[in-house]
Amino acid sequence: MSLLPPTPALEAWPRCLAQLEHEFPSEDIHTWLRPLQADARDRALVLYAPNAFVVEQVRERFLPRIRELLDHYAGSRDVAIEVGALKRAAPSPAMGSSHVRSNEPAFHGNLDNQYVFENFVEGRSNQLARAAAWQASQSPGDRAHNPLLLYGATGLGKTHLMFAAGNELLARNPSAKVLYLRAREFMDGFTKALYDPTAGGTDAFRRQFQGLDALLIDDIQFFAGKDRTQEEFFHTFNALFDGRQQIILTCDRYPREVAGLEDRLKSRLSWGLPVAIDPPDYETRAQIVLSKARERGVPLPDDVANLIAKKMRSSVRDLEGALNTLIARANFTGRPITLEFAQETLRDVLRDHSVGIGQIQKAVADYYGLQTKELTGKKRTRSLARPRQIAMSLARELTDLSLPEIGNAFEGRDHTTVLHACRQIRTLLETDGKLHEDWEKLLRKLSE
Incomplete structure (x- = not known):
């Protein structure tokens, strides 16, 4: 990957990216385009992506428009998108390389070794996040995914992937220093350093981050409104980033939506690769339930897994909670876990997680600034x-209603109208970035 002198195509890339930011949702830009690294090869533009999944998505969603803009700004449509990264300098001993630590005591970084990539159930909702976490564990510190920010609602697997990346990094380099902290632990530690004379002061607090290979911090939304904590984390972040040490963070929403986070911190968090994790789809939910049952050594019929997956859509934790309830009740009563047993045992739990078509209609109407009667x-x-098509498709996805029943909820529309709406939305979700963003936000809202 030898670097050539800048070409017009390479020089035009920042202008292309700036224009794309005006045309696509900000989450799409930060998820798919910001991780790309631009280089020149034979006077053509080469965009390096962190993994094959990003390559595929960029080619499908953005490549035609990139070529149009490149032609406009540089008079060339010659662009390639490949897996790779620009060469970076090897870390010096001052950056915390492992060979200078051979005589140091074992480092304990609070990782939970039960969470690995092998027992993470992958689906469409978390595929990119899983790929990004894996890439961070294979080449920690690479600018394409540093920092890696995983964001989404509670219970969707963000912490699992964070631990998996840390455990994989340790498997590849057992002498690596990987530290996991919850945001509240960072805050509490910093507050103690400030006010407790026995804590050794802020210098002692900062020393724990020196020489790390990776820092993992969970739930950074809790930094909101804590000005002194944010100031300290800002400097910790900069030191690790400049030293090319891997940073992995989680947040319950996209950081720019978190009130009380400083703008400069929000900017830092967008430097690397922010990746959303959405609620799992039906097939993934069913696989999660079956996987958790296998881990517990419990035979679970497919129809029971399908029942739980169909009725509970909000989070992996809710799925686990339902499964734990089933197993506990079966052990207590000595009865086998059958569909009838599951329906009886989980009757109240499943009712609490049901979504009505009226809720869907109101959520969609509110989102688009409409009256429900207009929708x-x-x-x-x-x-x-x-x-209206989105509301019909969500009703098909989130309820047990038939096509005619959904049509009746929209002033007696024919079932073929509903079917057409569902097919239309499913097609557009693959090509329309703004509609995809709307769909995911509505799913998150209805799953809360």
Whole structure:
């Protein structure tokens, strides 16, 4: 990957990226385009992606528009997207390389070794996050995924992937120093350093981060409004980033949506690779339930796993909770776990997690600034047609209603209209970045 002198195509890439930021949702830009590294090869533009999944997504979603913009700014449409990274200098001993620590005592970084990539159930909702965490464990500190920020609602697997990356990094380099902290632990430690004379002061607090190979911090939304903690974390972040040490963070939402986080910290968090984890789809939920049952050594019929997956859509923790309830009740009563037993045991739990079509209609109407009666009414204006199709598709996804029943909830529309809406939205989700963003936000809202 030898670097050539800048070409017009390479020089045009920042202008292309700036224009793309005006045309696509910000989450798409930070997830797919910001991780790309630009280089020149034979006077063509080469964009290096951290993994094959990003390559595929960029080619499908953005490549035609990238070529148009490159042609406009540089008079060339010659661009390649490949897995790789620009060469970086090898870390010096001052950056914490492992060979200078051979006589040091074992480092204990609070990792939970039960969470590994092998027992993480992968699906469409977490595929990119899993790939990004794996890449961070294989080449820690690489600018394409440093920092790696995993964000999404509670109980979707962010912490599992964080631990998996840390454990894989240790498997590759047993002498590595990988430290895991919850955001509250960072805050409490810093506060103690400030006010407890026996804690050794802020210098002692900062020394624990020197020489780390990776720092993992969970739930950084708890830094919001804590100005002195944010100031300290800002400097810790900069020191690790400049030393090319890997940083992995989790947050319950995209950091720019967290009120009380300083703008400069939000900016730092967008430097690397922010990746959303969405609620798992039906197939993934069923596989998670079956996987957890196998880990517990409990034979679980497929129809029971499907029942739980169909009714519970919010988080992996809820799925585990339902499974634990089933297992405990079966052990207590001595009864086998059957579909009838599951329906009886989980009756109240499943009812609490059901989503009604009225909730879906109101959520979609509120999201698009409409009245519910407009969404369900007879008007076919462009501003109503797409939200109505989304609402029908969400009803198909999140309820047990038949196509005719969904149609009846929209002033007696025919079931073929509902079927067309579902097919249309499913197709657009693969090509329309803004609609995909709307869909995921509505799913998260309805799963809360």
